[in-house]
Amino acid sequence: MGRTNKDKRDLYYRRAKEEGWRARSAFKLLQLNDQFNLFDNITRVVDLCAAPGSWSQVLSKNLSPDSTIVAVDLQPMTPIDNVTTIQADITHPKTLQRILDCFGGEPADFVCSDGAPDVTGLHDLDEYIQAQLILSALQLTTCLLKPGGSFVAKIFRGRDIDLLYSQLSYLFDKVICAKPRASRGTSLEAFIVCLGYKPREGWTPKLDLGVSSEEFFDGSNIGKQGTMEVYELDEEERKIAPFIACGDINDIDSDATYSLDVSSLTLDPVQKPTAPPYKKALEMKRNGELQRR
Numbered sequence: 001m002g003r004t005n006k007d008k009r010d011l012y013y014r015r016a017k018e019e020g021w022r023a024r025s026a027f028k029l030l031q032l033n034d035q036f037n038l039f040d041n042i043t044r045v046v047d048l049c050a051a052p053g054s055w056s057q058v059l060s061k062n063l064s065p066d067s068t069i070v071a072v073d074l075q076p077m078t079p080i081d082n083v084t085t086i087q088a089d090i091t092h093p094k095t096l097q098r099i100l101d102c103f104g105g106e107p108a109d110f111v112c113s114d115g116a117p118d119v120t121g122l123h124d125l126d127e128y129i130q131a132q133l134i135l136s137a138l139q140l141t142t143c144l145l146k147p148g149g150s151f152v153a154k155i156f157r158g159r160d161i162d163l164l165y166s167q168l169s170y171l172f173d174k175v176i177c178a179k180p181r182a183s184r185g186t187s188l189e190a191f192i193v194c195l196g197y198k199p200r201e202g203w204t205p206k207l208d209l210g211v212s213s214e215e216f217f218d219g220s221n222i223g224k225q226g227t228m229e230v231y232e233l234d235e236e237e238r239k240i241a242p243f244i245a246c247g248d249i250n251d252i253d254s255d256a257t258y259s260l261d262v263s264s265l266t267l268d269p270v271q272k273p274t275a276p277p278y279k280k281a282l283e284m285k286r287n288g289e290l291q292r293r
């Protein structure tokens, strides 16, 4: 058997298969936990946008067996020990109740989201959809998380990211932008680590995707987009989150190409996609229903 280019190009991809993780993203959560001890003393956890499930695997292996781990994704997920999977849209209002039911009404200790929409290639649209997904994850989190709890979400460090830092700082004691070593340096991807949830008195979480982020933070006086005030944010409002690189400096460099030993085998994926979006296209191609224009 040969060595695939991807195995050489990306040793995290190869190591994930060797260690039984469903995706290389597992290392990102592991490195974030090494840095921030996110898994200490937690028993109720929500993994949003969880498929194929490597973060849920990490949670299942690191938390005590009496923990409740709920994984939510649009895609179906192959079962994982000690994880309840929900196939649902995190932007749908009914999803909140389905998660709460799994916790018997108790709040969560930790919510994480590695959500990413399908990329269209239209940069502004992609950035907007990603921002909406983060807002949905945050809205759900504010309705689910216990005071003092933590929230971690994937972000892309785009133009308006300091506005998001300000909004999150309104709700959490500490907001840090973290870049695990398993996340490519060439990518704008990073993770926002929010510690110590502190719902403000007089501010009510709303689960309503119809509202803009300004409406969601209504009363907080943060980032009134569309008015002149966005240019006049004072020091207090325009937060700069500390940036922390995490993972051992000697660990694999995710941007490097490595040589593999000639005897290295190509490993099968740990979990093939259950219902990949390209499945229908493949079926149509097989049936001669796809035609070149």
Ligand SMILES: C[S@@+](CC[C@H](N)C(=O)[O-])C[C@H]1O[C@@H](n2cnc3c(N)ncnc32)[C@H](O)[C@@H]1O
Pocket: 022, 023, 025, 026, 048, 049, 050, 051, 052, 053, 054, 055, 056, 072, 073, 074, 075, 088, 089, 090, 091, 114, 115, 116, 117, 118, 133
């Ligand atoms: C990068 S993958 C997550 C990988 C996962 N953390 C892991 O370790 O296996 C992003 C996921 O976001 C999911 N997603 C995107 N939009 C969503 C939505 N509105 N509701 C639920 N899941 C969503 C996608 O279906 C996809 O599975």
